[in-house]
Amino acid sequence: MASTGEVAAFGADIVEAYWNSLASVNGFRTPVAGSGVLIGGDVTFPQMATVAKGLSDLGFKLLCSSPVVEDFLNSLPYVSKVEKIFFPLKDKRKLREVFDEYDIQSVINLARGRAKDTVDEDYVARRNAVDFGVPLINNPLLADLYVQALARKMKLGEVGAVSNYVEGRIPASVKSWSEFIGSHA
Known part of the structure; x- marks a missing residue:
């Protein structure tokens, strides 16, 4: 559902390489500081708490559609208030209005497996993130890495403001293989 095919990316460390892989994906948009992040899935993943804390620390508004996720995240003393929102499961137009x-601008949904049906709220969140062109992270380890990379890039001032995104522009951190290894082979 969220596959982009084969991607190889390089960097000085895993965080930089991961960010470069995201930046290389056609249509990837960096969420702007203060925007909403829809967070959901299985709260038993240890990364759920660390991802929520990281996003909260970066100033994102945490939103969820599940009372279980809301209760869990709001029980964490180091996470800013998580807001449960109305989430239409069958009306795509109304769901688009909710996203707007x-x-x-980002969806983190850490589900353990496939949905039982197409009206499962986690499935609807993931499916519509893809349909609406909103970055979706559904793997717990990658969600943690995503927050680390986002934090680093925001600290450097490379992302996080509306003016930093230019459609069709390849980010400076994305280099060809020859540039990366320092030769023109």
Whole structure:
């Protein structure tokens, strides 16, 4: 559902390489600081808490559609208030309005497996993130890496503001193989 095919990316460390792989994906948009992040899935993943804390520390508004996720994240003393929002499961137009109303620019959904049906709220969140062109992270380890990379790039001032995104522009951190190894072979 969220596959982009084969991607190889390089960097000085795993965080940089991961960010470069994301930046290389056609249409990837960096969420703007203060925008909404829809977070959901299985709260038993240890990364759920660390990802929520990281996003909260970066100033993102944490949103969820599940009372279980809301209760879990709001029980964490180091995470800012998580807001449970109304989430239409069958009306795509209304769901698009919800994404717009809450300025949802990223979806983190850590589900353990496939949905039982197409009205499962985690499935609907993942499916529509893809349909709406909103970055979706559904693997717990990659979600943690995503937050680390986002934090680093925001600290450097390379992402996080509306003016930093230019459609069709390849980010400076993305280099060809020859540039990366320092030769023109």
